Amino acid sequence: MARKEIKAWTIKDSDEYYGISRWGGDFFGISESGEVTVKLSTPERKTEEVSLYEIAQKVVQGGLSFPVLLRFRDILRAKIHELNNAFLSAIKESGYRGTYRGVFPIKVNQQQQVIEDIVEIGRPFHYGLEAGSKAELFIALSHLRDKESLLVCNGYKDREFIDLALYGTKLGHKVVLVIERLSEIRTIIERSRALGILPFLGIRVKLSSTTPGKWSESSGDQSIFGLTSHQVVSAVKILKEEGMLDRLVLLHYHLGSQIPDIRHIRSAVKEAARYYAALYKEGATMGHLDIGGGLAVDYDGSQTNFHSSRNYTLKEYATDVVEEVMEILDPEGIPHPTLVSESGRFVVAYSSVLLFNVLDSSSLTVAPDRLSVPEECSPTLKELIDIYNSISVKNVQEAFHDIIYYRDLIRSQFIMGDIPLWERGLAELYFWNGIEKLVKVSKQLKYIPEEIEEAEASLAHIYYGNFSVFQSLPDAWAIDQLFPIVPIHRLNEQPEVPAIIADTTCDSDGKIDTFIDIYDTRPYLLLHPLKDEEYIIGIFLVGAYQETLGDLHNLFGDTHIVNVALDDDGEIVFVNEVEGDTVEDILSYVEYIPKAILHRLKRKVEQALKEKKIGLPEKKAIMEAFEEGMRGYTYFE
Numbered sequence: 154m155a156r157k158e159i160k161a162w163t164i165k166d167s168d169e170y171y172g173i174s175r176w177g178g179d180f181f182g183i184s185e186s187g188e189v190t191v192k193l194s195t196p197e198r199k200t201e202e203v204s205l206y207e208i209a210q211k212v213v214q215g216g217l218s219f220p221v222l223l224r225f226r227d228i229l230r231a232k233i234h235e236l237n238n239a240f241l242s243a244i245k246e247s248g249y250r251g252t253y254r255g256v257f258p259i260k261v262n263q264q265q266q267v268i269e270d271i272v273e274i275g276r277p278f279h280y281g282l283e284a285g286s287k288a289e290l291f292i293a294l295s296h297l298r299d300k301e302s303l304l305v306c307n308g309y310k311d312r313e314f315i316d317l318a319l320y321g322t323k324l325g326h327k328v329v330l331v332i333e334r335l336s337e338i339r340t341i342i343e344r345s346r347a348l349g350i351l352p353f354l355g356i357r358v359k360l361s362s363t364t365p366g367k368w369s370e371s372s373g374d375q376s377i378f379g380l381t382s383h384q385v386v387s388a389v390k391i392l393k394e395e396g397m398l399d400r401l402v403l404l405h406y407h408l409g410s411q412i413p414d415i416r417h418i419r420s421a422v423k424e425a426a427r428y429y430a431a432l433y434k435e436g437a438t439m440g441h442l443d444i445g446g447g448l449a450v451d452y453d454g455s456q457t458n459f460h461s462s463r464n465y466t467l468k469e470y471a472t473d474v475v476e477e478v479m480e481i482l483d484p485e486g487i488p489h490p491t492l493v494s495e496s497g498r499f500v501v502a503y504s505s506v507l508l509f510n511v512l513d514s515s516s517l518t519v520a521p522d523r524l525s526v527p528e529e530c531s532p533t534l535k536e537l538i539d540i541y542n543s544i545s546v547k548n549v550q551e552a553f554h555d556i557i558y559y560r561d562l563i564r565s566q567f568i569m570g571d572i573p574l575w576e577r578g579l580a581e582l583y584f585w586n587g588i589e590k591l592v593k594v595s596k597q598l599k600y601i602p603e604e605i606e607e608a609e610a611s612l613a614h615i616y617y618g619n620f621s622v623f624q625s626l627p628d629a630w631a632i633d634q635l636f637p638i639v640p641i642h643r644l645n646e647q648p649e650v651p652a653i654i655a656d657t658t659c660d661s662d663g664k665i666d667t668f669i670d671i672y673d674t675r676p677y678l679l680l681h682p683l684k685d686e687e688y689i690i691g692i693f694l695v696g697a698y699q700e701t702l703g704d705l706h707n708l709f710g711d712t713h714i715v716n717v718a719l720d721d722d723g724e725i726v727f728v729n730e731v732e733g734d735t736v737e738d739i740l741s742y743v744e745y746i747p748k749a750i751l752h753r754l755k756r757k758v759e760q761a762l763k764e765k766k767i768g769l770p771e772k773k774a775i776m777e778a779f780e781e782g783m784r785g786y787t788y789f790e
């Protein structure tokens with residue numbers, strides 16, 4: 154603490170505090186002028202660090218308002234190359250005699266622009282797609298152009314799904330129908346015969362290797378997906394009887410998403426390789442081992458097995474997979490399969506950033522010189538004020554207990570009707586300012602009492618952000634996922650305000666009050682005091698899962714999306730702007746007819762005119778406001 158008072162705050166301190174170099178990979182940094190930068194490249198691959206604040210200003214000048222989701226194709230390209238190259242190098246270095254064919258699981262980000270970019274960027278690697286539903290299969294079949302790449306179909310399949318997949322095969326795609334339930338086999342065989350199209354088949358197994366964690370109930374005996382070992386035996390028997398065992402070309406498993414510990418990844422590959430060997434020996438054609446998703450993103454930059462992190466690098470991940478497979482298959486003399494992985498989070502998380510402005514802030518405390526001293530008041534309030542004034546290093550714990558006691562006493566006296574509202578109000582101010590003073594004073598102690606340390610978090614200011622947690626960060630609400638959050642400017646100023654962030658929904662869950670840290674988490678984030686200018690905060694690594702899991706809570710809709718790139722001259726260009734939902738859009742999603750709503754309102758306005766509550770000019774103004782509101786953004790404009 155003392156050190157900070159002498160030394161001026163620098164961007165290095167901000168980097169350390171917000172952890173940008175730790176989680177930002179090669180992509181995000183801080184400029185000398187204290188703005189978060191993103192590394193983008195020109196079409197000739199000349200890289201430049203571009204300020205997100207500058208991008209934000211351009212977005213606003215272009216007529217869009219916050220919140221805005223920025224998407225960076227350059228980052229997507231880098232991640233797809235990273236993933237494919239990691240496997241290709243691991244294969245080369247280990248002398249593995251198979252190749253790698255990744256597929257992108259569409260459910261992780263289904264947005265058209267993203268899928269188009271992925272297909273195009275992945276082409277040199279024969280990077281494919283994974284579909285888990287009929288709608289996703291439509292996307293995959295229509296977008297994949299490369300016939301070498303795989304199209305893996307997971308998820309439960311009805312007749313229609315199976316027919317679509319079979320027709321895809323007929324069109325020349327390598328569509329693999331992965332059997333998730335035993336009963337699917339019969340339908341597939343029946344449809345295959347009916348259409349006269351031979352399928353490529355895969356089997357999804359339930360591994361016994363389970364992984365603890367938030368996302369990881371996709372494996373283990375109780376997982377809802379895949380076949381048990383006994384069912385795998387039955388599946389082989391059926392395929393044999395039907396003369397279709399030669400169509401079985403792939404073994405699949407999926408441990409769940411965001412597996413932070415490499416040990417679980419290794420033990421699962423080992424078990425799966427045994428399954429692979431067994432199926433091969435049964436006479437199945439095989440040729441592909443699909444290790445599913447799970448490759449984690451280091452959201453907090455701690456490089457640990459904490460749920461928001463991972464204790465391995467991509468290189469280790471790829472090398473371990475390759476080596477474990479060889480270790481199991483080589484002694485059996487089984488040819489090395491093509492390795493397939495279905496990494497979604499790893500590929501898309503980095504490429505999107507959500508920007509929002511802060512509308513307002515509030516705090517339980519006031520500046521100490523604004524605490525008024527009443528000329529006359531009840532003895533209880535007087536006592537509370539005396540305690541406040543007496544706080545010092547010597548009486549920290551005693552003052553802490555006393556101040557709570559008197560605050561509680563005043564509350565009950567108020568409820569009994571013995572104390573006027575203004576006294577209760579003033580007492581609350583003295584109480585919270587007292588807690589703030591105690592926290593400050595206790596920093597001089599060798600050991601800070603635990604109860605005071607805990608009280609510190611409740612002093613956090615509330616920053617009201619112009620976005621919806623439910624729409625833009627559903628996992629932060631649903632499963633307490635952490636994302637890096639950083640103001641994108643003013644990073645050469647010391648952030649001194651401990652704050653939590655509330656969104657614009659009127660739901661008490663619409664807030665973020667847990668933040669990343671290298672050790673564990675933080676109950677608040679230090680931010681800058683608000684000034685006259687707009688204060689803009691970025692939420693990073695939001696490209697995976699958030700967009701379509703988001704919902705319309707309080708009828709806040711999709712945000713604007715802007716794809717950001719550089720042109721030949723290194724100037725920022727917005728490639729493909731997608732405007733967010735208007736009020737009108739949202740109302741029609743929930744079955745209202747916007748025109749009918751306006752019509753109802755118009756009748757009310759006309760009635761008011763008839764009753765002379767308003768005049769003609771007001772009628773016009775009110776109707777215009779209603780009509781404009783309908784066409785407007787669902788967020789604060």
Ligand SMILES: *Cc1c(COP(=O)(O)O)cnc(C)c1O
Pocket residue numbers: 258260261307407409410411445446447448495496497498499697
């Ligand atoms: C969701 C899912 C994935 C993607 O997992 P990530 O951890 O995001 O890479 C892959 N395969 C299957 C079957 C899935 O359900």
